Amino acid sequence: MAALPHRPVGPAMKNGFRLRCPRCGEGKLFSGYLTVNESCSACGEEFWHHRADDAPPYMVITIVGHIVVPLLLAVEMAWHWEEWQHMITWLPLTALLCVILLPPVKGALIGYQWAMHMHGFDPTDAEHDPIPPSQRGPKINPPASYQSL
Ligand SMILES: [Zn+2]
Numbered sequence: 001m002a003a004l005p006h007r008p009v010g011p012a013m014k015n016g017f018r019l020r021c022p023r024c025g026e027g028k029l030f031s032g033y034l035t036v037n038e039s040c041s042a043c044g045e046e047f048w049h050h051r052a053d054d055a056p057p058y059m060v061i062t063i064v065g066h067i068v069v070p071l072l073l074a075v076e077m078a079w080h081w082e083e084w085q086h087m088i089t090w091l092p093l094t095a096l097l098c099v100i101l102l103p104p105v106k107g108a109l110i111g112y113q114w115a116m117h118m119h120g121f122d123p124t125d126a127e128h129d130p131i132p133p134s135q136r137g138p139k140i141n142p143p144a145s146y147q148s149l
Contacts, residue, residue: 004122007115016111017104021045023114029107036110038132048132049120050113056106063105064097 012022021027027040029047038048072090075081081089114121120128129136 004117009115012111012115013108016107019103019107022111034103034106038134050110051119052106052109055109056102059105060098060101064094068094
């Protein structure tokens with residue numbers, strides 16, 4: 001069995017963080033806010049093998065928590081804000097940071113999975129599916145009794 005080609009992790013994650021193809025850094029990784037393109041429009045690299053799942057939100061919660069909580073504590077210790085002042089400051093900031101960080105963090109994770117040949121990015125892996133999602137048929141066939149209706 002031939003060894004898989006080496007893919008540098010850092011540049012792949014950096015390209016993903018910039019919402020670009022982990023391989024070439026040119027094509028767009030996303031077609032919507034978090035919808036991943038099936039493949040790169042510039043180099044043709046297949047993206048549908050990613051399994052980001054719910055890891056990006058976990059990472060974003062951790063990152064945002066490490067930004068907002070120290071700021072909140074520092075402000076409280078320095079100026080003793082009223083509760084309403086904390087509410088109108090930290091809740092919108094938290095929501096805004098989450099919305100801003102989610103796509104780049106997901107992109108970086110996809111870049112990591114691509115560089116490490118994880119999941120379907122390894123053509124020898126059982127998870128590798130050579131058929132893009134848009135060309136797959138329905139996963140579950142309805143029971144025969146439903147088809148006669
Ligand atoms: Zn590309």
